[in-house]
Amino acid sequence: MSTLATTYSPKEIESKWYEYWMKHSMFHSEPDDREPYTIVIPPPNVTGVLHMGHMLNNTIQDVLVRRARMTGKNACWVPGTDHASIATEAKVVAKLVQEGIQKADLTREQFLEHAWEWTRKHGGIILEQLKRLGASCDWDRTNFTMNEEYSRSVIRVFVDLYHQDKIYRGVRMVNWDTKALTALSDEEVIYKEVNGKLYYLRYYISPLTPEGGRGAYAVVATTRPETILGDTAVCINPNDPKNKHLKGKKVIVPLVNREVPIIEDDYVDVEFGTGCLKVTPAHDVNDYLLGEKYSLEVIDIFNDNGTINEKGQLYVGQDRFDVRKQIEKDLAAAGLLEKVEPYTNKVGFSERTDVAIEPKLSMQWFVKMDELSKPALEAVMEDDVRLFPPKFKNTYRHWMENIKDWCISRQLWWGHRIPAWYLPQGGLVVAETVEDALMLAKEKTNNPKLTAEDLRQDEDCLDTWFSSWLWPISVFDPNVPGHPEVDPNRDLQYYYPTADLVTAPEILFFWVARMIIAGYEWAGGYPFRNVYLTGIVRDKLGRKMSKSLGNSPDPIELIEKYGADGVRVGMLLSSPAGNDLPFDEALCEQGRNFCNKIWNAFRLVKGWTVDENEKQPEHSAIAVEWLYALIQKTVTSVADDFEKYRLSEALMELYKLYWDEFSGWYLEIVKPQLGKAMDKTTYEATLKIFDIMLRLLHPFMPFITEELWQNLAKRADDESIMLAQQPVAREHDEHVISSFDFAKQTVTAVRSVRQEKNLSMKEPLRLLVKGDMNAAAKNLAVRLANVSEVAPLNVDDKATGASFMVGTTEFLIPLEGLVNVEEERKKLQTDLAYSQKFLKSVLVKLNNEKFVSSAPEAVVAVERKKQADAESKIKSIEEQLQKLG
RNA sequence: GGGAGCAUAGCUCAGCUGGUUUAGAGCAUCUGCCUUACAAGCAGAGGGUCCUUGGUUCGAAUCCAUGUGCUCCCACCA
Numbered sequence: 001m002s003t004l005a006t007t008y009s010p011k012e013i014e015s016k017w018y019e020y021w022m023k024h025s026m027f028h029s030e031p032d033d034r035e036p037y038t039i040v041i042p043p044p045n046v047t048g049v050l051h052m053g054h055m056l057n058n059t060i061q062d063v064l065v066r067r068a069r070m071t072g073k074n075a076c077w078v079p080g081t082d083h084a085s086i087a088t089e090a091k092v093v094a095k096l097v098q099e100g101i102q103k104a105d106l107t108r109e110q111f112l113e114h115a116w117e118w119t120r121k122h123g124g125i126i127l128e129q130l131k132r133l134g135a136s137c138d139w140d141r142t143n144f145t146m147n148e149e150y151s152r153s154v155i156r157v158f159v160d161l162y163h164q165d166k167i168y169r170g171v172r173m174v175n176w177d178t179k180a181l182t183a184l185s186d187e188e189v190i191y192k193e194v195n196g197k198l199y200y201l202r203y204y205i206s207p208l209t210p211e212g213g214r215g216a217y218a219v220v221a222t223t224r225p226e227t228i229l230g231d232t233a234v235c236i237n238p239n240d241p242k243n244k245h246l247k248g249k250k251v252i253v254p255l256v257n258r259e260v261p262i263i264e265d266d267y268v269d270v271e272f273g274t275g276c277l278k279v280t281p282a283h284d285v286n287d288y289l290l291g292e293k294y295s296l297e298v299i300d301i302f303n304d305n306g307t308i309n310e311k312g313q314l315y316v317g318q319d320r321f322d323v324r325k326q327i328e329k330d331l332a333a334a335g336l337l338e339k340v341e342p343y344t345n346k347v348g349f350s351e352r353t354d355v356a357i358e359p360k361l362s363m364q365w366f367v368k369m370d371e372l373s374k375p376a377l378e379a380v381m382e383d384d385v386r387l388f389p390p391k392f393k394n395t396y397r398h399w400m401e402n403i404k405d406w407c408i409s410r411q412l413w414w415g416h417r418i419p420a421w422y423l424p425q426g427g428l429v430v431a432e433t434v435e436d437a438l439m440l441a442k443e444k445t446n447n448p449k450l451t452a453e454d455l456r457q458d459e460d461c462l463d464t465w466f467s468s469w470l471w472p473i474s475v476f477d478p479n480v481p482g483h484p485e486v487d488p489n490r491d492l493q494y495y496y497p498t499a500d501l502v503t504a505p506e507i508l509f510f511w512v513a514r515m516i517i518a519g520y521e522w523a524g525g526y527p528f529r530n531v532y533l534t535g536i537v538r539d540k541l542g543r544k545m546s547k548s549l550g551n552s553p554d555p556i557e558l559i560e561k562y563g564a565d566g567v568r569v570g571m572l573l574s575s576p577a578g579n580d581l582p583f584d585e586a587l588c589e590q591g592r593n594f595c596n597k598i599w600n601a602f603r604l605v606k607g608w609t610v611d612e613n614e615k616q617p618e619h620s621a622i623a624v625e626w627l628y629a630l631i632q633k634t635v636t637s638v639a640d641d642f643e644k645y646r647l648s649e650a651l652m653e654l655y656k657l658y659w660d661e662f663s664g665w666y667l668e669i670v671k672p673q674l675g676k677a678m679d680k681t682t683y684e685a686t687l688k689i690f691d692i693m694l695r696l697l698h699p700f701m702p703f704i705t706e707e708l709w710q711n712l713a714k715r716a717d718d719e720s721i722m723l724a725q726q727p728v729a730r731e732h733d734e735h736v737i738s739s740f741d742f743a744k745q746t747v748t749a750v751r752s753v754r755q756e757k758n759l760s761m762k763e764p765l766r767l768l769v770k771g772d773m774n775a776a777a778k779n780l781a782v783r784l785a786n787v788s789e790v791a792p793l794n795v796d797d798k799a800t801g802a803s804f805m806v807g808t809t810e811f812l813i814p815l816e817g818l819v820n821v822e823e824e825r826k827k828l829q830t831d832l833a834y835s836q837k838f839l840k841s842v843l844v845k846l847n848n849e850k851f852v853s854s855a856p857e858a859v860v861a862v863e864r865k866k867q868a869d870a871e872s873k874i875k876s877i878e879e880q881l882q883k884l885g
Numbered sequence: 886g887g888g889a890g891c892a893u894a895g896c897u898c899a900g901c902u903g904g905u906u907u908a909g910a911g912c913a914u915c916u917g918c919c920u921u922a923c924a925a926g927c928a929g930a931g932g933g934u935c936c937u938u939g940g941u942u943c944g945a946a947u948c949c950a951u952g953u954g955c956u957c958c959c960a961c962c963a
Contacts, residue, residue: 004922006922006923006925007923007925008925191960191961198963220963221963222963223963224963267962268962268963269962269963271962272962272963273962273963276963277962277963278963279963284963285961286961286962286963287963345961345962345963346961348961391889391890392889392958394888394889394890394958395888395889395890395957395958395959398887398888398889398958398959399958399959402959402960505957505958508958542956573897573911573912574896574897574898574911574912576898576899579897579898580956581897582896582897584896584897584912586912586913587897587912589925590911590912590925592925593923593925593926594925595925596923596925596926597922597923597925597926599922599923600922600923600925600926601922601923602922603922603923604922604923605922606922607922644901646899648898648899649898649899649910652898652899652910652911655911656910656911663922663923664927667922668927671922673921674921675921748928748929751928751929752928752929752930754928754929755916755917755928755929755930756929756930758917761918761920761928762920834907837907838907841907845904845943845944848943848944849943850942850943850944851904851943851944852943853943854942854943854944855904855943855944856904858904858905859904859905859944860904861905862904862905863904863905865905866905
């Protein structure tokens with residue numbers, strides 16, 4: 001008997017095999033003659049920790065990579081991390097604050113030292129966590145968006161774009177983060193509903209009466225009364241009768257007493273508020289546009305940290321939200337506040353620091369997107385890059401067709417510093433290094449005496465995505481864009497384009513679209529063939545799992561509790577591409593249970609003893625033939641599922657194959673009776689089947705399959721299931737499967753009779769048959785339903801008992817004295833009614849001449865078969881009823 | 886405001902170009918079992934006006950339209 005424990009304990013097994021794989025460099029890939037299969041990981045934030053989204057994402061990638069590796073491809077999964085400039089900088093700043101250090105008190109170099117220290121301390125934790133999951137990344141290729149080589153490629157790309165005139169500097173209204181003190185791209189702003197107030201303010205018409213008294217006034221509605229300090233106009237709709245009296249007038253801005261013009265523009269909504277709009281060009285995007293159109297003065301009243309500056313005249317140095325409260329009181333006191341209404345509007349917040357965004361005019365660097373985006377749009381529209389699920393094509397197109405220039409400068413220190421140097425007498429040069437910059441500067445200024453100290457490098461860093469859009473290229477060749485003198489890079493040639501990208505739809509534009517753009521621009525084509533977009537992991541209440549809500553389980557704890565394989569199965573069981581994953585620990589439990597099932601089947605098989613002289617029983621031969629056929633069928637359909645990225649379905653098919661078919665039916669049939677030995681033929685077939693099934697399951701459940709595969713047969717020291725091949729489907733006889741299905745149904749029916757009549761499994765039953773009953777059914781009935789004898793059922797047979805039908809074959813289990821005639825009759829009558837109704841519906845079709853003439857012949861034939869079967873069924877039920885008397 | 890998508894069993898989802906579907910799976914539920922691999926298990930069972938209403942068709946869960954409800958993306962009326 002086996003000494004294996006009755007439950008599978010994953011812990012030691014997982015670390016044992018992961019170390020084994022690492023020791024033998026089994027994840028490592030080098031270019032060779034095989035077809036490459038490449039995935040680049042969506043690089044997580046370098047100082048991040050693993051969350052459920054990563055779990056899902058990386059499980060999927062690992063399944064794809066492991067399967068590719070087992071189908072003869074040279075699989076390479078490149079891991080790495082992203083420096084995540086603003087996110088990391090925010091963390092470092094917060095940590096310094098805790099230590100009583102302000103960022104402003106540090107020099108750039110000092111701050112970067114702290115940041116690197118932080119990175120060294122926390123960096124890569126997430127990659128270690130991925131190992132627990134079983135991720136088969138090529139760790140030798142681990143990359144980082146801010147390591148030296150990678151950084152060089154980022155700078156090179158900037159310079160290249162600059163020389164192509166695709167990068168420019170300009171004053172623009174940007175989203176200003178008053179906490180991080182940086183501009184944000186539109187994508188980094190999250191709009192939230194905020195319960196605020198709508199303030200109605202009085203703007204008196206100028207001039208005031210000679211005595212300083214007040215006459216008529218305009219009422220302006222605003223949610224941000226503090227911005228009146230920067231008002232430079234009031235705007236009305238030219239077609240608004242309500243405000244006709246204001247045309248051509250000037251009004252006095254409350255409190256600051258600035259005289260500003262009334263301007264007219266269709267932009268103003270007559271219906272909203274009073275139809276009067278205050279215009280603050282420096283602090284509102286739309287106002288800015290109005291300001292440009294009507295050449296209004298621009299008064300920027302805010303400091304970078306959101307406090308009022310001298311230009312605001314009042315409240316100087318106070319925070320914008322404090323001012324809002326104060327100004328309400330002051331306006332009221334001055335009789336300039338008409339009324340205040342509660343009002344809900346949407347306000348932009350910084351994705352990273354969660355402070356309200358302040359629209360702000362500032363000098364920033366931009367990438368011109370119109371030309372760059374064209375090939376990338378086409379790539380997806382023409383399916384050169386395929387999105388899964390394809391519904392994202394629409395979203396993608398919409399975005400790419402309305403793409404705006406990309407603000408790439410960030411007022412941060414942690415990141416790639418913009419390679420632009422300002423000249424002492426104005427102007428700038430852009431170059432890869434300060435040396436190159438100096439050369440250019442000398443040329444440009446005609447001043448050979450210029451030194452590096454005379455040049456001042458731009459203070460800003462590049463947007464994180466300006467480095468990660470190069471990820472699929474730079475991890476293979478940091479010399480891109482290619483310098484002619486550099487040898488063509490073998491890795492890039494071999495691994496690029498990558499096969500699949502697995503990522504979240506949230507970063508379709510941030511990252512995916514931009515990688516496609518970069519691919520066409522610098523690597524001669526698309527960066528990946530397929531994009532698998534995962535869903536969002538949600539909790540039971542449908543909320544997105546997030547740190548702030550505290551509703552996300554710790555993945556490592558889950559692994560401890562259910563095992564990595566169990567969690568992987570749990571993640572994949574209900575996660576079709578693009579669908580959200582409503583996560584429930586019960587799914588991991590199901591995964592763990594499956595591991596246990598696999599484990600116990602192995603225990604059973606391992607416990608068998610083999611007797612060479614034993615002949616293979618017929619039922620075993622039948623079971624082997626059937627399961628082989630079923631496996632072939634499943635292999636084909638699993639391959640099809642993978643083609644379509646239907647991973648959950650592939651897994652579910654294998655789950656059922658292993659649990660129901662293999663464990664539930666096959667093993668129950670072939671297992672020898674207590675104390676008996678097993679015949680060699682069946683034993684070897686079973687080992688072979690076990691081997692096939694482990695290989696099929698390995699991409700999903702790497703650890704337990706390796707453990708059992710290693711124990712299934714003698715293996716060499718450098719062998720691994722992960723290097724074995726996936727089973728290839730062979731032809732199978734569908735008839736074998738359908739015969740066996742008939743047998744299963746027969747067994748189930750007999751068992752059902754036992755249950756209903758409360759008959760113990762130990763009590764043998766006779767089974768009378770009228771019609772076809774194949775050998776499989778006979779064998780299985782005997783083997784699995786304790787049927788002692790199968791005999792023909794004669795029409796005049798007076799036997800009473802429980803009857804049932806499988807297909808058109810009629811069965812009777814004689815049960816003298818045990819049958820309640822009334823109950824039996826009722827049951828038969830229900831069956832009869834059902835069949836009659838069914839027959840009727842079939843006949844309606846067949847009696848419809850149009851159906852018979854227009855439907856394809858095969859469809860009509862099917863209906864005729866239904867009719868014949870139903871008729872025969874009805875006939876036999878009626879006979880049964882007669883017999884009951 | 887603009888766009889996209891979804892609605893099938895208690896839950897999560899299959900159901901592909903309309904026809905062997907008076908609709909399938911897993912989980913959950915109920916009943917009976919500690920049967921010598923596994924109670925993290927075994928055996929059996931129940932459960933659905935395929936969101937509404939129309940239309941196209943010989944035939945609709947499937948195609949079209951309308952309504953309802955939900956989700957996401959984009960825009961950001963102060």
